[in-house]
Amino acid sequence: AQKVTQAQTEISVVEKEDVTLDCVYETRDTTYYLFWYKQPPSGELVFLIRRNSFDEQNEISGRYSWNFQKSTSSFNFTITASQVVDSAVYFCALDNTDKLIFGTGTRLQVFP
Amino acid sequence: DTAVSQTPKYLVTQMGNDKSIKCEQNLGHDTMYWYKQDSKKFLKIMFSYNNKELIINETVPNRFSPKSPDKAHLNLHINSLELGDSAVYFCASSPGLAGQEGGNEQFFGPGTRLTVL
Numbered sequence: 001a002q003k004v005t006q007a008q009t010e011i012s013v014v015e016k017e018d019v020t021l022d023c024v025y026e027t028r029d030t031t032y033y034l035f036w037y038k039q040p041p042s043g044e045l046v047f048l049i050r051r052n053s054f055d056e057q058n059e060i061s062g063r064y065s066w067n068f069q070k071s072t073s074s075f076n077f078t079i080t081a082s083q084v085v086d087s088a089v090y091f092c093a094l095d096n097t098d099k100l101i102f103g104t105g106t107r108l109q110v111f112p
Numbered sequence: 113d114t115a116v117s118q119t120p121k122y123l124v125t126q127m128g129n130d131k132s133i134k135c136e137q138n139l140g141h142d143t144m145y146w147y148k149q150d151s152k153k154f155l156k157i158m159f160s161y162n163n164k165e166l167i168i169n170e171t172v173p174n175r176f177s178p179k180s181p182d183k184a185h186l187n188l189h190i191n192s193l194e195l196g197d198s199a200v201y202f203c204a205s206s207p208g209l210a211g212q213e214g215g216n217e218q219f220f221g222p223g224t225r226l227t228v229l
Contacts, residue, residue, distance in 0.1 A: 045220035098209045102155040
């Protein structure tokens with residue numbers, strides 16, 4: 001069965017703190033893709049990253065970084081020096097063939 | 113230019129009515145999807161189409177019928193609306209399916225908030 005677990009329902013931080021959002025997935029497939037999407041209060045879904053199962057290199061994009069570890073089936077997302085504009089619901093998702101399976105999302109609130 | 117557009121953005125209607133939500137993408141993608149996001153923010157796939165052919169129908173009631181007149185459009189028609197249909201519906205598109213050339217990065221529309229009274 002395919003499953004994505006985001007155990008953190010809600011996280012609150014103060015601006016400039018670093019924060020890590022956890023994502024654990026389950027799949028029996030050897031080829032799959034992992035994603036992170038951001039949903040700000042305005043409601044749209046914004047693509048952040050796609051990673052395939054054969055690429056375990058960590059990735060950094062500005063204040064965002066991702067840590068993919070197949071050994072623990074995790075694809076965690078870290079925001080460094082968080083800002084108020086980072087406040088949103090963040091979704092991790094898994095795709096192996098023809099659909100995205102989303103986690104339940106983590107609501108991040110960044111206070112000034 | 114909007115990549116994936118949906119109309120209307122808001123839809124308020126009475127139980128029992130029939131309504132449609134339209135989706136268009138101008139990205140030249142082969143694959144389109146409909147997702148439902150409930151009040152708890154849970155996102156779930158409803159349908160996917162690849163080159164106008166139905167790929168996934170994820171145990172959605174027969175009252176929901178997608179229609180893809182061409183690769184750029186995937187409309188969602190809902191018959192006999194029920195209170196439980198109230199949700200935000202997202203359309204998305206991707207170049208292809210996972211493993212296909214172009215990949216499966218999905219671009220989402222802005223969502224349609226459906227409220228059934």
